[in-house]
Amino acid sequence: MEALCPIDSSFSDLISALLAPPSPLLAQEYFDEHISKRQDLGIIVKQNGEFGKGVFAETEFKEGDLILKDPMLVGAQHSANKMDCLVCSFCFRFIGSIELQIGRKLYLQELGISVNHTECDMEESYSDGEDSSSEENGETSGACSSSNSRKKVELPKGVVESLMTGDLKLPYSDKFSLPPTVPCIGGCGEAHYCSELCAQADWESCHSLLCTGEKSESVSREALVEFIQHANETNDIFLLAAKAISYTILRYRKLKTACIEERGKNKNVSGCTIPSALFEAWKPISMGHKRRWWDCIALPVDVETSDEDAFRKQIRSLTFTSLQLLKAAVFDKECEPLFSLEVYGHIIGMFELNNLDLVVASPVEDYFLYIDELPSSKKREAEEITQSILEALGDDYSVCCQGTAFFPLQSCMNHSCCPNAKAFKREEDRDGQATILALKPIYKGDEVTISYVDEELPFEERQTLLADYGFRCRCPKCLEEEPYANI
Ligand SMILES: C[S@@+](CC[C@H](N)C(=O)[O-])C[C@H]1O[C@@H](n2cnc3c(N)ncnc32)[C@H](O)[C@@H]1O
Numbered sequence: 001m002e003a004l005c006p007i008d009s010s011f012s013d014l015i016s017a018l019l020a021p022p023s024p025l026l027a028q029e030y031f032d033e034h035i036s037k038r039q040d041l042g043i044i045v046k047q048n049g050e051f052g053k054g055v056f057a058e059t060e061f062k063e064g065d066l067i068l069k070d071p072m073l074v075g076a077q078h079s080a081n082k083m084d085c086l087v088c089s090f091c092f093r094f095i096g097s098i099e100l101q102i103g104r105k106l107y108l109q110e111l112g113i114s115v116n117h118t119e120c121d122m123e124e125s126y127s128d129g130e131d132s133s134s135e136e137n138g139e140t141s142g143a144c145s146s147s148n149s150r151k152k153v154e155l156p157k158g159v160v161e162s163l164m165t166g167d168l169k170l171p172y173s174d175k176f177s178l179p180p181t182v183p184c185i186g187g188c189g190e191a192h193y194c195s196e197l198c199a200q201a202d203w204e205s206c207h208s209l210l211c212t213g214e215k216s217e218s219v220s221r222e223a224l225v226e227f228i229q230h231a232n233e234t235n236d237i238f239l240l241a242a243k244a245i246s247y248t249i250l251r252y253r254k255l256k257t258a259c260i261e262e263r264g265k266n267k268n269v270s271g272c273t274i275p276s277a278l279f280e281a282w283k284p285i286s287m288g289h290k291r292r293w294w295d296c297i298a299l300p301v302d303v304e305t306s307d308e309d310a311f312r313k314q315i316r317s318l319t320f321t322s323l324q325l326l327k328a329a330v331f332d333k334e335c336e337p338l339f340s341l342e343v344y345g346h347i348i349g350m351f352e353l354n355n356l357d358l359v360v361a362s363p364v365e366d367y368f369l370y371i372d373e374l375p376s377s378k379k380r381e382a383e384e385i386t387q388s389i390l391e392a393l394g395d396d397y398s399v400c401c402q403g404t405a406f407f408p409l410q411s412c413m414n415h416s417c418c419p420n421a422k423a424f425k426r427e428e429d430r431d432g433q434a435t436i437l438a439l440k441p442i443y444k445g446d447e448v449t450i451s452y453v454d455e456e457l458p459f460e461e462r463q464t465l466l467a468d469y470g471f472r473c474r475c476p477k478c479l480e481e482e483p484y485a486n487i
Contacts, residue, residue, distance in 0.1 A: 075405025103163025
């Protein structure tokens with residue numbers, strides 16, 4: 001390995017090089033290659049001249065057309081949401097069965113595990129930071145939770161269990177069949193999948209290092225459990241950052257192996273070093289990173305401006321604690337720069353500024369709507385079984401899968417308060433990919449823009465929210481409204 005990988009840079013040089021913003025040329029090459037792998041895409045990424053990169057149409061889109069389905073680079077379901085929805089830990093499709101979804105939720109409810117609910121909004125939007133919820137970011141579709149207040153009632157003993165075991169079949173549930181649950185390869189019992197393919201893909205992408213099961217490839221499973229617990233108690237953005245680090249380490253190892261093989265075949269291969277493999281592995285993340293978390297996190301409303309310094313120091317210290325725990329769990333000497341506070345802070349900053357709400361609609365909602373819309377005699381018959389279950393579930397009988405994720409292409413889309421596109425899940429979009437639809441006709445060469453905030457808000461409110469993203473909007477709508485803003 002020594003002969004293969006001479007480390008000629010100092011550690012701090014390596015960190016600085018990792019954190020240097022990618023040059024426009026490098027970014028262009030990266031996105032050209034990324035997009036060329038998806039032959040069907042009618043978009044390109046290029047510099048927009050004013051504020052870095054942007055996404056541009058390469059073809060014409062009509063109103064309502066699908067512009068893009070963007071698979072996430074890394075994503076995670078919110079910890080609290082795991083109580084409500086059982087989804088594939090890789091593609092985030094609902095799994096199991098309607099009975100399992102309901103039985104599991106009731107079972108956890110009975111155990112008294114409290115869950116903080118936010119209403120689901122199928123319109124994905126940019127997250128404005130810690131614990132951002134969809135409800136802050138626009139209209140709610142009402143698709144995921146019931147609006148009428150229903151009191152929870154208890155079910156007879158054994159019903160919950162038989163829902164979970166599958167012994168109790170709900171009427172018409174076969175019309176809403178879900179993929180079977182595939183367990184994690186490492187045996188952690190925490191991650192579940194919709195297929196062997198997703199289980200394998202997640203394992204290879206990052207889970208082999210973050211699995212707490214017997215086959216985990218982490219340095220210490222105990223340390224991993226401690227890291228996860230800390231993230232769950234403080235901020236689950238750390239879980240996303242851990243996925244980004246693990247993703248980079250595993251990618252680095254693959255690139256290194258390929259590099260060694262290449263050297264074995266051809267002694268004249270040059271440029272194959274630890275730093276070069278690490279930079280290559282880091283590239284997808286580097287395309288999104290911007291600033292350190294403690295510098296870019298928006299000041300919460302309950303923190304006085306005079307306490308800003310103390311607040312930012314506190315966030316830095318929290319990040320440091322999380323990093324020490326992660327280091328004890330998955331440290332890799334060859335990837336040591338990834339474990340510096342600066343790099344960790346930038347990774348989390350990237351999620352803070354770029355992350356998007358991950359939302360997948362629940363089939364349980366569809367199921368109860370179906371029952372509700374049955375002809376009256378069939379409905380009465382079905383409700384003899386489903387009504388008590390619906391009452392036991394209570395108000396939030398159906399909650400969407402919610403989390404945060406980094407979508408490489410959507411993250412290149414600039415904001416406009418009069419956007420020509422929006423992130424919106426259609427009926428058929430039942431996985432964790434971002435879906436971008438045209439709001440109006442878009443012509444070849446036009447920039448594709450989305451709104452990071454609710455564009456119907458008054459001018460000043462929009463600017464306040466956009467300040468969290470570090471800019472003041474100068475879109476045509478803002479330029480027109482600005483002179484009248486304070487009148
Ligand atoms: C998610 S990124 C969009 C891609 C970005 N232009 C890039 O080069 O990576 C969001 C960042 O782009 C810039 N940006 C996006 N929309 C903007 C706008 N309407 N006005 C000014 N800056 C904008 C801001 O710096 C913002 O933090």
